[in-house]
Amino acid sequence: MALLQISEPGASPDPHQRRIAVGIDLGTTHSLVAAMRHGVSECLPDEQGRVILPSAVRLLPQGRRQIGFDALAAQAEDPENTIVSVKRFMGRRVDDVAGREQLPYQFEDTPGMLSLVTREGRKSPVEISAEILATLRQRAEDTFNDDLFGAVITVPAYFDDAQRQATKDAAQLAGLNVLRLINEPTAAAIAYGLDNGSEGLYAVYDLGGGTFDISLLRLTRGVFEVVATGGDAQLGGDDFDRALADWALQQASIVVRSAQDKRRVLVAARAAKEGLTDQEQVTLSASLDAGALQVLVTREQFEHLSRGLIDKTLLAVRRVLRDAKVTADDVQGTVMVGGSTRMPVVRRAVSELFGREVLTNLNPDEVVALGAAIQANQLAGNSADGEILLLDVIPLSLGLETMGGLVERIIERNATIPVAKAQDFTTFKDGQTALAVHVLQGERELVSECRSLARFELRGIPPMAAGAARIRVSFQVDADGLLSVSAREMTSGVEAAVQVKPSYGLSDDQIATMLREGFASAESDMQARKLREARVEAERMLLATASALQADGDLLSSAERQAIAALEAALRQEASGEDADAITAAVESLAKGTEGFAAARMNRGIQQALTGRSIDSV
């Protein structure tokens, strides 16, 4: 009788059952949200029809906020409290921020990452980013007049673990269920590849407002395999503005000191830079407290100023080609992404390196969000049988500090994620009972030149002679590109394991507190929110179970089927009630009760993958 479960209406997602999943490009200069509508990926506009949301947040007194265009308009008048390009501060310390003297902010080093001192007190870049994400979440919910099931958030491929973790924290703070963090160039490749039916080796050159990525991807029948990636997480359009601003001030012999003036010069420089995309010369002008600034800039002059920055990107391109063991000739096309690739000098330089014209037939601002939305739709289970697969890589090597301040690499850059690797270490003193583990990310051999991700101690090692203990340190990078590390002493049978998840954003407690304070949503009733989320989870679990039974129910005995059916019925019962904790518990029970079934299905999938590929065919 339980066999009839498979015809549950929810088993195959029909249009009314579709879960709303969005792709969000959280950019340095501007952010966008996109979703699949009527079978195509589209950027969602605000009430005025604008799809772009400037990544600008102005903190007003009494906890009020201006976000987007309004904030941008106020940046010169209220620079300290109007945060733009916050992405450059994610997961960073004050020392990491290049050119901070010219920025109108007051930075402070706080545990984990820097803070900005504003009229609202100290603000973490995670909190500021969460404001932008919450605005986009609201826009999407208004568009669909429904709650979101989840979101795919894009990050620069070259973001390290601290920056990725900070981005995920921000999304959580904004009340978003993160289906996956994906890399911006990979997202662009999805949108591009699916549109153009492309196959072969492609490069994605992504120069945004604050970050630069270069990725090489092999496209084959819906599989987007990242072969190698590289870049500079602190290089983008902002740096071109700053180079131009510095030069103009020097020409006019003006020294700026106030936050307002600093911001005005940068705004004027950006306008001049954009003007030079179509014009041969423009006048950079700003009225400053320090005097009127008026400087004529020719395109040639600007290109001269940009040369060093562009060369840095080309260096990264060549390194990626070397990493992938290919030459520029092997690359079939180079897709240009990011607003900064509108600069003619950038297009020319990249075309020259690859020996062919770059591809600019898509909107460099929108393509990342569009690709993310396609992936989000798939991860939400809306597309019948996952037509695309992303095989992405880790951008920077991961390792441990060993004797003498050296780094022992555990996972090499460009390894396909998810990836795990363990390495054994030993003690170097007799009777040593503790071991300090220092986790690092980067390509250099010295600890001081890599980024420190986490430190922890393994304690309780039984006293042994030096070199006798065998301590296995395991690294695991998940499909979001996030790392977790554990250590265990193997010889004694005594288990002393530590689990760390480097978090440079906020602790789970901090996030919980902020959510309680009602930051993430206007919703004051957290209980109602909790209940709603529990019900969404219940529905998700029931749907997943139903479609699993439909696909592979024949793997189960009738007794097993009945057991699962009973758990489903119990969950359905709870879900119609009001007790969020009871729903969550019933979801857990169903998950536990279907573990064996999940394992059997996985085995069947693996067998199927290789059918038709007999051993003799090699």
Place this chain on the structure above:
Amino acid sequence: MKLDDDDFSLFGLPARFEQDGAEIAARWKALAAKVHPDRFAAEGGASQRLAMQWSLRVNEAYQRLKDPLKRAAYLCELRGAPIQANENTSMPAAFLMEQMEWRESLDDAKGSDAILALDRQVAERERALLAQAGQALDERQEPAQAAQAVRALMFLTRFRADIDRRLETLDEAG
């Protein structure tokens, strides 16, 4: 199919050195498509944990199978001749001599052309050693000999990494 099957069984390939790289890649993609956590994102925690375990295993096997040196080392281990590079450091004198000469040439090399010429020379030796290892494994069934070739190859890999670093430094200097 079990998580602790050897890499070759997992990929449905014969356990030998000689392999078709394109076939390995195709099998990896077919397996990855079945077990990637993205495929289970809309399902419960149990499926996702399982998918994660299998993905890790499939990616690990792929890393070992696709790289000829790692594949050779893995086969040596399967056949009872583990590499244990840290305990088997004695190499033939002639080999060490050649290493020293190469290192000197690298130190003396002035431009990228000279370094690239050296790299080609080392790559040539690498191919010859890989062929030796392959024959020892596939034809002569002499894993211990193959292991010796693998240890030599590990020196060459390190040396070529140093060459890459030098080239990169030159590139950065413009």
